[in-house]
Amino acid sequence: MAIPLVVGIDGSEASLQAVDWAADEAVRHNVPLHLVHAFAPGHEVPDLIAAASERAGKSAPTVRLSSEVLQEDAASALLSKGRNAFALVLGSRGLGDLAGLLLGSVSLAVAARADCPVVVVRGGAEYRNARFGSVVVGVEDGQGSGTAVQFAFREAHVRRCRLVAVHAWSAAYGTLSEPPPSAYALETHRRPPKQVLDDALSGPSERYRNTSVSRRVVEGPARQALLEAASGADLLVVGARRRRGHLGLQLGLVNHAVLHHAPCPVVVVPQI
Known part of the structure; x- marks a missing residue:
């Protein structure tokens, strides 16, 4: 059943x-x-x-x-x-x-x-009634968004609509007077942001070959990039990591922002 x-x-x-x-x-x-x-x-x-x-x-x-x-x-x-x-x-x-x-x-x-x-x-009737023909998924580096990407591909497939995959990144700081770069900012020098996005999409895109995919690599805050993309979407999909040693998920500032402010329905997908 x-x-x-x-x-x-x-x-x-x-x-x-x-x-x-x-x-x-x-x-x-x-x-x-x-x-x-x-x-x-x-x-x-x-x-x-x-x-x-x-x-x-x-x-x-x-x-x-x-x-x-x-x-x-x-x-x-x-x-x-x-x-x-x-x-x-x-x-x-x-x-x-x-x-x-x-x-x-x-x-x-x-x-x-x-x-x-x-x-x-969330959102008005035009967002709830699938009028835009687009599903947006946020892609981060590492394992956190893998299950979310699979979920988003499946949604775009059953809706017969376009998938928009968004990966936002921040450049490393250039002077010693500025705060030290994060581990993620350092990683972008070894693994280009476009490669992060391509790697995340490669597996599911093979399974859902007929799904049209649009890739967006944005330099800037992830919450802003996702909210802007969601302004023309029927659904916004984000992933959430498991918290080590604790029950529940690590929602983080980006997920909190989209849950509170997205103009369309939001899906939080736990990492498997």
Whole structure:
């Protein structure tokens, strides 16, 4: 039996938008859709599952749909479901979050700790409804983005759209009065940034030969390069390394920036 795409719902408009996005995604990948409403005692939203299920059925009539209600902390419940999920899909802001927050507390907690890819559905209707025909993936040096690149190729393949691979780098500092260069900046002298990008794409591009790929090597901050690329994308994919000796992922400043500010849905893919 295929593992499901799991979407967390809490009654907020953001979570209902996540249901719509997840229903379309489940159909694209031919996987079941499972709706989860988790609540602390005294905080259940009446008939929420029924309303969300009806909405998903109207959005994607052919989707295989199931649902459950759990009396449990929402983040803990979703993390548990994520151990056997195609991906977890969440709204960008929850029902109980403060109006000024850019990203809900549950979404951030799940993105930082899940074992499977986590999609935070952001942006206006034009971004949520796949109107741009482009998937963007951030590529970093080393092992951190390998699984993310594979995920992004698969998304571009099933959507029959273009993949934009972005690798941002910074030049080493030139004078002793400036801060010493990072290990990554030193590495760019031995391994050109274009080579980093080509190496990351070589394996998946062989598997997905019919996927059109655009390569972008940008000298400058990664968060700025990714946010600019995402302005014309249906989906932004980033990788996350495992934290050594600790549970969860190493999201880092770049992932935090895109989760809070990207104009389109964002996927955080854990490194395998």
